Amino acid sequence: MAEFRRAYGAAPWHLLLLAGCFAVTGWIALRLAGEASALRMLLWFLGAVIAHDLVLFPVYASLDRALRRALGRAGAPSPLNHVRVPALGAGLLFLVYLPGILGLGDGTYLAATGLAPRALLGRWLAVSGALLAASALLYAARLLARRAR
Amino acid sequence: MPASPPPPDDAPSAAPAALWRGLARHRPPGVDAADRAWRSPVRGPWLTSVLGAVLLATLPLVIVTGLLDWIAYGPRLDQAFPRDVGWLHPPVFDWPTRPAWLFRVTQGLHVTLGIVLVPVVLGKLWSVVPKLFDWPPARSAAQLLERLSLLLLVGGILFQTATGLLNIQYAYLFGFDFYTAHWYGAWIFTAALVTHVAVKLPRLVTALRGPGFVRTPVERTRPEPADPDGLVARRPGPATMSRRGVLALVGGGALLLAALTVGQSVDGLRRTALLLPRGRRIDDGPTGFPVNRSVAAAGVTPEQTGPGWRLTLRAGNRTVTLDRARLLGLAQHTAVLPIACVEGWSTSQTWTGVRLRDLAALVGAAGPATARVRSLERAGLFREAVLHGGQVTDPDALLALRVNGVDLSPDHGYPARIIVPALPGVHCTKWVAEIVFDG
Incomplete structure (x- = not known):
């Protein structure tokens, strides 16, 4: 047992568990291999990881770094989080409701419901503006409170 | 708790030792720069574990309600999609008619919770992202396999979220059958999640004893002690947000999404689903409620x-x-x-x-x-x-x-x-x- 542990790097149950995990995935891969769209599914699966780890994360981390550089030295109270928080909120909304905001499903929507799709881009801008304005108001109030002291 | 992480040139003992040692020694360019670039002082096992605990409590609900939706479609009547799923399916039964709100709740929870958890998933991924650029990528066969299973875990949750979000917004950009992809994606993710939880649960429990939820001002926020997993930054910068602040930010994001999504399922709040196609009435008359197919x-x-x-x-x-x-x-x-x-x-x-x-x-x-x-x-x-x-x-x-x-x-x-x-x-x-x- 100790010999196995040394060679493998963990207890036998660890190997068993991972073998089970890969067995499920392998069985699904074999099952889907016959589908015409199997390659597309694989590309979307791997593409999702690449899109998050190598695109989304570096982009938001770089933006945040630039923001910290620009506002990090500003006086107290720091405006940094008053920009960060509404920006993250707007970004999150954009990410989740992106198909609607960009109208990617408009054709299908019109064909299925017979209703004209609503322009959601303006709404997203309005909600984002409201978040930013609320944050700015809060910052102004904090500044005033600090001065009054 | 170990005082410091193993140094990068630590001689691994797993077999074949020469391979792992060689891998550790040959550091590709950029690895050291990346290692130094992680500056956030709030990254660490406690924050990761709190986010992990939230997902551990909620993701099973998303998985189970998803499977229930499949059962509600009637696999016994050959009406559930995908139809032919082999042995990999939950026990099937005739979907009951009572309580009358059953399907409304199972599918509403599945979609709404799936959306609300997006910031928690993103926060959790942010908290562990330095591990992705770690060198060597593995020090033993066990670690190598575990990291491969993480590809299934991360790919699984992102794939399920992306296909689900596109489907509820009528954007079938992916060009494959949604039911088939979302079904099998769910099983790949579930298997990887069970594996991950089984391996990491003891770490999660230990790490939750960390800094705790006590209010700490930003300027007094300090990194956690160095951990064996290497989540804590080696050269942390000054804190710009407390750990509580990060959790409040993630929770605030979840609340924001909840506020803009529940209108799909609650008649009195229909119009609050501002950014979703189903957040509208056709008109104010008695037949003005939503239509899926005209x-x-x-x-x-x-x-x-x-x-x-x-x-x-x-x-x-x-x-x-x-x-x-x-x-x-x-x-x-x-x-x-x-x-x-x-x-x-x-x-x-x-x-x-x-x-x-x-x-x-x-x-x-x-x-x-x-x-x-x-x-x-x-x-x-x-x-x-x-x-x-x-x-x-x-x-x-x-x-x-x-x-x-x-x-x-x-x-x-x-x-x-x-x-x-x-x-x-x-x-x-x-x-x-x-x-x-x-x-």
């Missing part, structure tokens, strides 16, 4: 639904044909029932019509095993639906002719549609032409 999209013409329309009932070799006036002459029953779509919206309305069991009795099928309902619609995946016996005989199972005190509108299925408690919306067939009772 009469025009279904290709059903006014001639088909006009005075010439007949409902055909069959059981064995008996056939009864009724026009709308005769249907209205039969005993009418009114019920307040929800209609819920698997794509994440639902609404409760007051339906009036003839009980399905009364229609069955008309053709001498008092306790049918199934009822096959056909629509006037010629194409479309759901032009036909099969109900099991319990769904036919429920006292509130109706062939609805009217809704909220007026005739059904063409888009809601005039001249007649099915409405059954807890039945998925797609099986509440509209523009009904024929019902065949069996058994």
